[in-house]
Amino acid sequence: MTTTDRQRVTISASVDGKTVELPEGSSVLDACRSAGVGLPTLCYGPTMTPASACRVCVVELEGSRALIPSCSRELEEGMEIRTGTDRAEHSRRLVLELLGSASELDRSEEQLAGWMTMAGARSERFGPPAVEAPRQPPSPGHHGSPELAAAATVYEPAKVEDELYVRDYSRCILCYRCVDACGVEHQNTFAIAVAGRGFDSRISTEFDFALPDSACVYCGNCIAVCPTGALVGKIEYDMREQGAWDESSQEITRTVCSYCGVGCNLDLHTQDNRIVKVTSPHDHDVTLGNLCIKGRFGWSYVGSGVDG
């Protein structure tokens, strides 16, 4: 009865000399992964159209002048892909090093550290981070001469404007995931965009309003896709700052939201018999990882009888 089943066509290609066969519509990244090649990804999210922003997944394609971003390039019949050429490895390493020198990545998705090691990325070779000098508001056309002894960073104080979100843009790598999740990919609220140019680029609300005064509806669907911990729930942020955040002691329980009747799946992250964070599984077809303000943040009534 369903009209969604289409005839599947198989595409055949080679990755580092190894032949792979994947269904039509797969990406070059899928092909590399099926060949057992682990490429880093940052801006790529499985539920989103690739933004091709970060370039950490680039590979060599026979016949192509430039390196190609593997996450966004659709696999074509007969493609010859090479992941381990000097040019591809150098490019991936340099991008990781530059991101690591400009942004704080110690709260990133856990694979990142492994990718850094695998690529041999050494961000420290650009000098110690100039952390104590928050960057100035953008002044177009007027860049001071770079301080060569220290690495320029995107450091700015964390924006703590309410009890739900923290925007800690010192960790931002401008991967566009939050912008796309807030926009046409998922939430369609369009509360944030990239403002500015070059090194002054940053994620901003309209007119740089504080979040409570912006169009934000506090769904937290940007938090759900942020790969570096720049966008984070306030409870998690506070616990991390206090050194109380302990993922190894946390349990994750899959359940269903207690509010409306849509049936969003929730993963309750608990530590010491308290909920400390709520997420939704990216691979569940009801939510694709998305929630509304009530689902993501409205659970503090649970156990509120204990601590008042």
Place this chain on the structure above:
Amino acid sequence: MFGAGGGTSSYQEIEDTDLIIMWGSNAREAHPIFFHHVLKGVHNGARMFAVDPRRTSSAQWADVWLGIDVGSDIAVANAVGREIITRGMYDEEFIREATEGFDAYAETVESYTLDRAEEISGVPGEAIRQLAHEYGRAEKAQICWTLGITEHHNATDNVLALINLALLTGHVGRYGSGLVPVRGQNNVQGGGDMGALPNKLPGFQDVEDAESRSKFEKVWGSQIPAKEGKHISLMHEAMDEGTLRALFVLGENPLQSEADSTEMERRLRSLDFIVVQDIFLTATAELADVVLPAAGWAEAEGTYTSSERRVQRVRKALDPPGEALDDIELLSRIARAFGHDWPTPTAEQAWDEMRALSPLHGGMSYARLEELGGLRWPCPTEDHPGSLFLHGRLWDRPVSGGRAPFSSVEYAAPVDELTEEFPMRLTTGRRLDSYNTGVQSGRYESPRRIHGVLDLSPEDGVALGVSEGDQVRVSSRRGSLTAPVRFDRSLRPGLAFMAVHFPDDTDVNVLTVDAWDPKSGTAEFKATAIRVEALA
């Protein structure tokens, strides 16, 4: 619909449909993740109509907004039906083979001309015509509704008027075409599935059917009353007559959630005995003789059923506080106190007993629910994949299992009339960050919270000589309250709105009317006649 009470379609279908009609539903705020699927449909090229008195954040996504007067839905739906018939856009083959009662229906809607519907509803006839033509011509179309349709004195008729449109055009029982009531509460669908209805046993089996009863009686080892019970509005009447003297309330806050709360308080106080089983000491619990502390969400195992008939597992993540106990444990202990030999079953044992008795749920073992991320009923056996949509049988030729009936329904104005004394229409609803009487949602700090206010159109604000933040007195035939004014451009002059979330500051149910639908028992929360006066 046509037997089992559940939406016909699954969420994925709205992404692939051609026309979406949101009728009395502000899903953007009340069901945000369902609206994600709607927006996928819109981005995939579906056209969208919104039928709503307010130009809500959902309606702002629509190609066409039909801003109807509160309670005029049937006039518009019947005019849509008439237009489809007059223009020959109905599915003649489907009507002939799979439905009954078309002739009577056609006769009923004959008087609902576009002009008459325009006069009743305030919607330009041209917009109604456009909706009719697009619905009639669409290959696939979905009508979605929520409480804007059902919180009326003629709720059931409203729903039937929409079902008629689907039968007329064959927009049901096919992938991408259907009727979608989006459920307001996590498990209101599951409650109905499990027989928490006065006339149904689990799996929508009739209480008054002797064969169904005997099946349950054998397993339960007790006799089930042969006559259907009372829905909530009939219970209110029985309390007034003095025939209902004791109340056992599980996880409800009727003192604040029912219409006409002054009347409700009098009623509750007149009872001999009230037990409240809840996770909080709610306003209703304060009136109770006995309060049983229950384990809450995230503190107990079980299942919920969503608006797409999907049963999903609910799991325990935390130990309940203090002496609170799981509902199953509490109910088993009460049974034992009555002298019955009831061991306390696990949630899975209780579920397995139920699915052995309900063919809709027969194939839904906990193991399968776990593995498949939920299953949609009907799912009769453990090798059944569950059902994306209902009523595919209507496309079998000859049709299997009985024809779907048209229902002839007439427009009836809201009970609470607009007069010179009470000239404005007040309607109620939810806001994005809050939920029902606020028992749960009031406990987190939302930066988006709009506390108890009266929303008015800026035009009415000018006419009343009030600015935003000014206190006004709002009166209905039943009571009055004071609230600050907030201007909302989604409202037209003459229409006011209040959220239901702040009964402790602004108890909108002091104003609402408890006129109720005799078929469903739902009260008319959505249509109150009010007067607004500036307070100097």
